Amino acid sequence: MGVLSQYIERAVSEGGAGIATVQVSLIRPVSEAVRPPRALWVPFPLGRPLGPPNRPDVQIDVLRQTLGLVDQPAAPALVDYPDIIEDDIPDEEGWSCPVIFPTAEPHTESDSLKAQLRRETQLLRPWFDEGLRRRGRTTVGTSGKGPDSIGEMLGVLVNFSADADMEVPDGYAHPMPQLLRYLTADIRAFYFEAATSKPGVPFPSPEDLEEWFFLETMVGDVFYQVRERLVSADILVLLANGLEDDEIDSLLVLMAGTTAQTADEVVRKPGISRDLLKVSVEDFYADLVGRFARSIVPIAMRDRRHERIRQAK
Known part of the structure; x- marks a missing residue:
């Protein structure tokens, strides 16, 4: 955005539009490097450029200060938004999910796991419907189906996590494993x-x-299992192509030593299908290996789960 602003502000004779621009910056080092003409840096987390939810006073103030930068005669200008005074924020209790799920250990049997996931989504559905009523919209639907198909979506994940089943139910526009992303x-x-x-x-x-x-959720554990299937296929392909363990760890963004610890198990009992292996090979030659596994579980959550398992031992 900062680079685009520079082009927009150029004179018409230089190929620009000659229009002053302003923007909100969430990552100060990036803005300092790009040097946009006029930017307001805000101390808010990614995804909340205008400030915390339910604070229209702060959000309107951010907009006013951002638009006010258009009067800055000199560019580039990077202005800091003042930190919100803690006393100005109403005291609130810590967040917690409105639903308490029954304590249960994940089962390897697909039918049992699907039943637990159905229970989990049934407990959440009234709150989802309440949110849909209040917001008037939902972001569920990137796969081509809506909230009423959540049970079917979970079934696809469970089947894949069990034996890398690549079957795609009717109504989806994407093949497996690309469909897993959606x-x-x-x-x-x-x-x-x-x-x-x-x-x-x-x-x-x-x-x-x-x-x-x-x-904390059962479905979160299924996401990890799906990731493990994808990683297993990638490891097997890379091993077959002669890569060293540390090279594979680096290429797949794995913790150091992961390939060495899991290689024997992957070779003996890969838990992957021929179709999945074929896709992994194609990704390897297209220099896209590891793309699906990284889209299922964030790296930070992978590390947090690893730490939790380590502490439990």
């Missing part, structure tokens, strides 16, 4: 929108939501 995006949206729909409670931070989803 299914996981829709499932996360369903859970996030349900979990943030309880009236009268503070809006959670993105970190709180991700930790809850990936570390």
Whole structure:
């Protein structure tokens, strides 16, 4: 955006539009490097450039100060938005999901796992519907199907996590494993929108939501299993192409030593299908290896789960 602003502000004779621009900056080092003509740096997390939810006073002030930069005669100008005074923010209790899920260990049997996931989504559905009523919209639908198909989406993930089943149900426009990206995006949206729909409670931070989803829900565990299937296929392809363990760790963004620890198990019992292996080989030669696994579970959540497992031992 900063680079584009520079072109827009150029004189018409130089190929620009001669129009003054302003923007909000969330990452100060990037703005300092790009040097946009006029930018307001705000101390808010990514995804919230105008400030915290339910604070229209702050959000309007951010907009006013951003638009006010158009009067800055000198460019580039990077102005800091003042930190919000803590006393100005109403006291709130910490965020928690409005639903308490029954404590259960993941089962290897697909039918049992699907039943637990159905129970999980049934508990969340009233809150999802409440959020949909209040917001009037949902971000569920990138896969081509809506909230009523969440159960089917979860079934696809469970089948894939069990034996890398590549079958695509009717109604989806994407093949496997590409479809996994869209299914996981829709499932996360369903859970996030349900979990943030309880009236009268503070809006959670993105970190709180991700930790809850990936570390506290049953579906979060399924996401890890899906990731492991994808990683296993990639490791097998890279081993077959003669890469060293540390090269594979680096290429797949794995923790150091992961390939060495899992290589024997992957070779003996890969838990992957020929179709998935074929896609992984194609990705390797297209220099795209690892792209699907990284889109299922964020690196930070992978590390958090690893730490939790290590502490439990």
